Amino acid sequence: MNWIAQKSAQFFITIFVLIAISALPSLVVQLEFVPSNYWNGIQQQFSQLAKLDEITYYNVTAQRELPLLPDLAPLMKETVIIFMTSLVVSVGFALLYAYFFYRSGKRVRTVLQQTSQTLEMIPDLFWLIFSQFLAITIYKKTGFDRIEVAGGFAEYIRFLPIVTLTLTILFFFLKWLTKHILEEEVSLFLELARAKGVQPAALFWRHLLPNLVYRFYLFFRSNLITVLSSLLIIEYLFNVQGIFRFAVYNPVMPILLVILLVVYIPIFILDLVAEWLIPNAWKGGI
Amino acid sequence: MRRTLLRDPIFMIGFVIFVSLLLLSIGNTVFRDGQVDQFLNRYSDEGRLIGIPPLEPSKDQWLGTDRAGNDLFQMMIEGFKWTVGICATVALGRIAIGLLIGIPLAFRGGRVNRLFKMVLDGFLILPISLLAMMMLFSSLSFADSTMVPPLVDRVTLQLTVFVLLGLPAVTLYLITEIRQLLQQEFMIVAETLGGSVWHRVRRHLWPHLVPTMVIVFMQQFVQTLMLLIHLSLFGVFFGGTIYLFEGVMPTLFEWSSMFGYYFKQFTATTWMTSHMFLVPAIGLSMLVFLSNLLTSRLERAFRLRRQEAVVTEETISQAEAAAASLADPFTLVHADGKLQQNSKPS
Numbered sequence: 001m002n003w004i005a006q007k008s009a010q011f012f013i014t015i016f017v018l019i020a021i022s023a024l025p026s027l028v029v030q031l032e033f034v035p036s037n038y039w040n041g042i043q044q045q046f047s048q049l050a051k052l053d054e055i056t057y058y059n060v061t062a063q064r065e066l067p068l069l070p071d072l073a074p075l076m077k078e079t080v081i082i083f084m085t086s087l088v089v090s091v092g093f094a095l096l097y098a099y100f101f102y103r104s105g106k107r108v109r110t111v112l113q114q115t116s117q118t119l120e121m122i123p124d125l126f127w128l129i130f131s132q133f134l135a136i137t138i139y140k141k142t143g144f145d146r147i148e149v150a151g152g153f154a155e156y157i158r159f160l161p162i163v164t165l166t167l168t169i170l171f172f173f174l175k176w177l178t179k180h181i182l183e184e185e186v187s188l189f190l191e192l193a194r195a196k197g198v199q200p201a202a203l204f205w206r207h208l209l210p211n212l213v214y215r216f217y218l219f220f221r222s223n224l225i226t227v228l229s230s231l232l233i234i235e236y237l238f239n240v241q242g243i244f245r246f247a248v249y250n251p252v253m254p255i256l257l258v259i260l261l262v263v264y265i266p267i268f269i270l271d272l273v274a275e276w277l278i279p280n281a282w283k284g285g286i
Numbered sequence: 287m288r289r290t291l292l293r294d295p296i297f298m299i300g301f302v303i304f305v306s307l308l309l310l311s312i313g314n315t316v317f318r319d320g321q322v323d324q325f326l327n328r329y330s331d332e333g334r335l336i337g338i339p340p341l342e343p344s345k346d347q348w349l350g351t352d353r354a355g356n357d358l359f360q361m362m363i364e365g366f367k368w369t370v371g372i373c374a375t376v377a378l379g380r381i382a383i384g385l386l387i388g389i390p391l392a393f394r395g396g397r398v399n400r401l402f403k404m405v406l407d408g409f410l411i412l413p414i415s416l417l418a419m420m421m422l423f424s425s426l427s428f429a430d431s432t433m434v435p436p437l438v439d440r441v442t443l444q445l446t447v448f449v450l451l452g453l454p455a456v457t458l459y460l461i462t463e464i465r466q467l468l469q470q471e472f473m474i475v476a477e478t479l480g481g482s483v484w485h486r487v488r489r490h491l492w493p494h495l496v497p498t499m500v501i502v503f504m505q506q507f508v509q510t511l512m513l514l515i516h517l518s519l520f521g522v523f524f525g526g527t528i529y530l531f532e533g534v535m536p537t538l539f540e541w542s543s544m545f546g547y548y549f550k551q552f553t554a555t556t557w558m559t560s561h562m563f564l565v566p567a568i569g570l571s572m573l574v575f576l577s578n579l580l581t582s583r584l585e586r587a588f589r590l591r592r593q594e595a596v597v598t599e600e601t602i603s604q605a606e607a608a609a610a611s612l613a614d615p616f617t618l619v620h621a622d623g624k625l626q627q628n629s630k631p632s
Contacts, residue, residue, distance in 0.1 A: 021412065025420040
């Protein structure tokens with residue numbers, strides 16, 4: 001009961017903060033900070049909250065104002081597809097890499113560590129440009145034109161955005177996993193399991209990994225903003241018809257509020273589910 | 287620490303590149319008054335017209351010129367100090383304010399901190415560049431180059447917005463770090479012995495915070511750079527965007543603005559083959575790479591320093607064993623820094 005009260009308090013506080021954030025664009029007027037204008041903006045956003053279905057946006061193709069909410073669903077679908085696919089792919093690759101890293105000897109480990117460290121330093125922007133460049137070069141050389149470099153009005157572009165976002169997230173994960181595997185490897189419970197004759201594969205999947213799951217989730221959660229920033233610029237540059245690109249092209253406060261809510265509420269639910277589903281033992285409790 | 291870095295060839299190479307670019311850039315302002323040469327048309331020796339801007343990279347213009355004939359190499363040099371200066375200022379500002387808020391809060395109880403974290407949680411899900419774009423767009427786009435307000439006003443506004451938007455994340459991170467340090471044994475001892483808060487912060491917390499702050503500084507540096515790049519791609523250049531008849535124009539020669547500017551010019555045509563677009567793009571990628579490289583070398587140096595100071599369990603047990611097996615209670619346990627292991631009871 002206490003837990004429910006705490007979580008709902010958190011939910012309402014955050015919704016309030018999100019409204020305050022979404023009103024921030026009204027704070028700056030003609031190179032000055034105007035608090036009174038900001039206050040008006042917050043009030044306006046609050047009244048907007050009661051009539052979310054009345055928000056409209058200017059549709060360039062239809063040349064008129066259209067209601068926002070029904071048109072948001074396909075945009076969200078694109079964003080979610082790209083985000084989830086890259087997430088799943090990169091988590092899969094990261095786990096495979098981690099297992100390989102765990103099983104390999106000292107020399108291979110050094111090579112792996114240095115390679116992933118170097119690759120991790122390359123900004124996502126470079127991957128973005130490089131992948132487009134590569135696609136065009138392939139087209140020029142071989143005439144293979146199945147890779148889209150930019151989306152259009154009714155065309156979906158998925159392959160390159162997913163590749164770019166996957167690369168960005170992947171190197172992020174690799175660094176963290178490597179560090180924590182090295183840390184956990186010397187811990188006593190693994191020593192005991194090894195002494196009892198548990199196979200190395202079981203050591204990794206059954207003993208080491210569950211210990212990392214919750215911490216990994218927390219790490220991912222606290223770095224989500226970086227991933228979403230990458231997603232924003234990827235959507236913008238590849239012309240993906242997703243919500244972030246939509247927000248860039250329609251920079252008004254009501255739409256920002258809707259986008260914030262749309263992003264925050266799934267994350268909040270995910271937080272709840274993670275806290276509820278992940279067993280206490282995995283969180284470091286007894 | 288300093289010795290580790292001085293002996294680290296990778297760090298030194300990166301550092302020298304960084305400093306020499308900065309010196310060149312400042313030198314361009316001091317000695318040449320920030321001038322960037324313009325080359326309009328190129329003629330052969332017989333006076334025949336062989337090229338119009340944008341000129342391809344050649345022996346005379348190392349990186350080529352843009353459409354207005356500006357030498358790209360000189361523009362990059364001139365812009366470097368702006369880019370680095372902005373990122374460094376923003377990173378420093380965030381850390382300074384973050385410490386001012388974070389240290390007093392970290393000394394408070396757990397409940398205040400949980401509440402604080404809950405309130406700021408909303409800031410951790412929205413891409414900053416989107417919000418910054420919406421806050422700055424209307425103030426920083428000008429329809430006419432004669433109506434641009436003074437540079438100081440524009441830069442102040444932009445820096446303030448950048449610092450404020452990044453502040454929640456930095457503050458939360460610093461608070462977590464400080465609270466972890468506060469739970470260490472030496473901090474508890476310092477508190478038990480009656481050290482005041484100010485004393486504990488200055489003598490005990492600060493030395494441990496410096497490595498964290500250096501790393502956070504480098505991370506924020508890169509993050510600000512990415513923010514600048516995103517904004518310039520959205521059409522908000524640093525220092526303002528001028529909307530001309532034929533398109534947009536930045537007001538400063540600054541790397542991220544150049545990138546966004548040329549990107550906008552070339553998305554319609556064959557932009558991938560253009561050196562104009564690639565020069566700032568590769569330059570920025572190199573800068574991010576360089577900063578990340580320096581960060582990782584610094585991290586390594588701090589890690590090595592910590593390893594030097596660490597007391598391993600082995601030495602503790604050896605000391606205990608030595609203390610327990612003293613022949614004479616007044617024998618020194620440590621004789622010239624080494625442990626006496628061979629002093630068996632006779």
